[in-house]
Amino acid sequence: MTGTHPLEPAVADRYRDEFLRYLSQTVPGRKELVVTAAHGSTVVGSDGTEYIDLTSGIAVANVGHANPDVVAAVREMVETMTHVNVYGRYVIPAQVDFARELASITPADLDVSFLTNSGAEAIEGALKLGRKASGRPGILAFEGAFHGRTMGALSVTWKEQYRRPFEPLVPGVRFVPFGDLEAAEAAMTDDVGVVIVEPIQGEAGVVIPPDGFLAGLRQLCDDRGAILVFDEVQGGMGRSGRWFSLEHWDVTPDVIVSAKALGGGLPLGAFTARAALMATLLDPPLSHLTTFGGNPVSCAAGLAAIRFIKRNGLVERAAELGTHLATRLDAMVDAGIGVARYRARGLWTAIDLVDPSITNTVVAEAQRRGVLVGSMLHNAATIRIVPPLVIERDQLDRGLDVLADSVVAIAGR
Ligand SMILES: Cc1ncc(COP(=O)(O)O)c(C=O)c1O
Incomplete structure (x- = not known):
């Protein structure tokens, strides 16, 4: 100590x-x-x-403050490298090691990640990916939702008091009551390309949806060709007694967003999807980038954190x-x-x-x-x-x- x-x-x-x-x-x-x-x-x-x-x-x-494994990994990486050009130009082993480890805990074949500095930044990326892949601007979000404070993330965050002073926000967002599948279905007009939901709502007070709600959203998105984004920023990394809270219902989204505990205490977020969906960001090249996201020090910390959770x-x-x-x-x-x-x-x-x-x-x-x-x-x-x-x-x-x-x-x- x-x-x-x-x-x-x-x-x-x-x-x-x-x-x-x-x-x-x-x-x-x-x-x-x-x-x-x-x-x-x-x-x-x-x-x-x-x-x-x-x-x-x-x-x-989640792995404790100043977890010894995380501290050792950070110390070693800081002495090795702190920052080079993160995205696209070089292969950085720390980043690959972390992304591979993340893929080992995400469900099914969701194993390609874009790494970010925070939860809100990862939400922004997920919304961009969803809009681009679906080709439709509308976004369905839920009452009680919290997804972050940047303009896009704020646009899909429920509390009016936080949104109102910063309007106009991203257009095309509509909210329906969390857990109400019928309302979601009614709101799924042809322009909706993205559905974003916390499988268990965090800031609303750990609100657990009725069984069948998330599976119903999955079906809706499949039927209408919309991209389903699960925000696991607060509920991931073992918090709910599963790696991700979605595992309580065994429903696989198109995109999982993680952050908070992901970096073992260092800033690290991710949005993770199947290879084919993530490939949307290649066209045009450089359509989504970050300077620091997935920096080697955070990646080393995140790798140590996931391994610590597994081992213990x-x-x-x-x-x-x-x-x-x-x-x-x-x-x-x-x-x-x-x-x-x-x-x-x-x-x-x-x-x-x-x-x-x-x-x-x-x-x-x-x-x-x-x-x-x-x-x-x-x-x-x-x-x-x-x-x-x-x-x-x-x-x-x-x-x-x-x-x-x-x-x-x-x-x-
Ligand atoms: C569910 C959820 N999504 C997104 C965010 C935003 O994450 P960050 O504060 O890292 O931007 C939070 C933060 O509390 C959150 O609880």
Whole structure:
């Protein structure tokens, strides 16, 4: 374990001030926690306080913060090369090794990837690919969806509050209720070339569709010649107790989008499709490119992360520990302490409080007591629990105890 770098209180305070002064603020308010280290399932504050992390840096640290295998791979690659010309001009073994490994976990023959720096960038690529391959501009997306903040990704993101100030966005997008196949069918007019969906919606609060919904979308796309894109940015890399959340229904899309945990903690995203579909991007040549996407350091980290998950059976572990987590959450609901319900797959969990107005206060209280949980972008009533897949069971239990105590403390005020 590396050092925890405690800071003098005055130095930590200066960072708090300068954070406000020099960094673009997107969430109002002065921040309490100055993070100076993170390892495994622990985040360390500037005063040396160790927090149990039940957020994974929002579903990124699936293999744990500063995973030793990832650190070793990064160190070796940084000393070997950091950046050359990534796309098209040279073969970079680190990139090939990573893409081959990614192909080993994606379903069927979806084994050709375009590598990016982030989830939103991968969504942009997937939308471009879908439009180009189908030859049709219309895009069907779903209420509650979150796909990112760039113009294209924002256009297919549900929450109006995020979209409105930036309009006009990409035209041709229509939203229908998530899980409603009939509405999807009715909205599939001839101009729709792309259907984009999170198999399980993340920011909406881990919303699980009815059985048959994803298979129905597959059928619709097959019947109408549209490209089906699954956004697995949050649900991939073992989070739901499967490599990809789509495996809960065994439906194969035309394009899978990944990011977040894909790079083992480094920035890395991908959109992955069959060779024939991906070949659309060859015509005209250079129609889709990036400078840094799939850089060798991120690829080395991602390769180490996938191999670590395989070697340590973390996908199965997420499923098993998820069952335990669900038992604990059942007990919390039954105890009548102020938790109304929860939704979960594997270690991907959202709980709804009886009183939604106290959600942020409970999150802050849990932090004050040494446990990090998160809120959701599209569901203000919900608390997110997405621990690293490597979290020890007793650490998870301690985290949940603190969360329950925090709910009791705030709800009882
Ligand atoms: C389902 C989903 N898609 C796309 C994104 C965008 O990814 P990024 O923040 O890396 O651009 C996110 C981020 O939270 C996400 O949850």
